[in-house]
Amino acid sequence: MKRIFLVEDDKTIAKNLILLLRSEGFSITHAFTQAEALAALDGNKFDLALIDISLPDGNGFTVCTEIKETRDIPVIFLTASGDEASVVTGLNLGGDDYITKPFRPRELIARIGAALRKSGRQGTVFKIQGLRVDTSGGIVTKNDREVFLSALEYRLLLVFINNPKIIITRSRLLDELWDAAGEFVNDNTLTVYIKRLREKIEDDPASPRIILTVRGTGYRLGDGYV
DSSP, X not given: OOEEEEEOOOHHHHHHHHHHHHHTTOEEEEESSHHHHHHHXXXXXXXXXXXXSEETTEEHHHHHHHHHHHOOOOEEEEESOOOXXXXXXHHHTTOOXXXXXXXXXXXXXXXXXXXXXXXXXXXOEEEETXXXXXXXXXXEEETTEEEOOXXXXXHHHHHHHTSTTSOEEHHHHHHHHHHHHTSOOOHHHHHHHHHHHHHHHOSSTTSOSSEXXXXXXXXXXOSOOO
């Protein structure tokens, strides 16, 4: 599952973009402001960044500069203005493409696909505590033996490995599972899925080291992640 970093301050646009991108099989991390975006870059891995140029506390150019200095991923700018100066500035800073609002959803998806192909980014392999997740093929192994997960169990695992340094609340996990299932997933169902996933990927499900409970808040990924 490819991971998209979305930086967009308009709540309506952001909501629609997240729904669109998730429907296309992308995992989304969203930041509203320049400050949130720079903070989210710490410890998270992405395959592509989709950045609004105009932000309430700065601009997308600063975010692009930070991305290009620390990682090699394509950046597509979203801009409400098609003026030449903004476009040239973005491209000179290392931006790979730009698209002017309002944009057509299929065009945006096509441009994202083109940027990913051009960058040659393949699926990524994640490892933690003997668990290996190959997102290009959707293959999960534990101590070199394949682990068979349901679609929702796999989606749940991806949420954790895509957010290795973040405490993930139960409400966010409920949103992720509901979106994946296309049906209502309640709090009790989440507890069941966490239990099932631990039984498949932990050495000792009663003393988990991969998916840790943060009491009163939610869960986080354990240590040893690479």
